[in-house]
Amino acid sequence: MTALFNFQSLLLVVLLTICTCTFLGVFYKGARIGERLSPYCALACFTMAVYIVI
Structure with a gap:
């Protein structure tokens, strides 16, 4: 499934x-989102990692 x-x-x-968007270029907006919402992004990444491991 895609x-x-x-x-x-x-x-x-x-x-x-x-x-992973830390460089300027095509994904510049992704880097801004990650910078402004870093605690929430970190929590979401941690939650997804735990979900995948379990």
């Missing part, structure tokens, strides 16, 4: 995109 039709995969792709 990431577009599976909500968990779509959420994982969005979180990874936000968390």
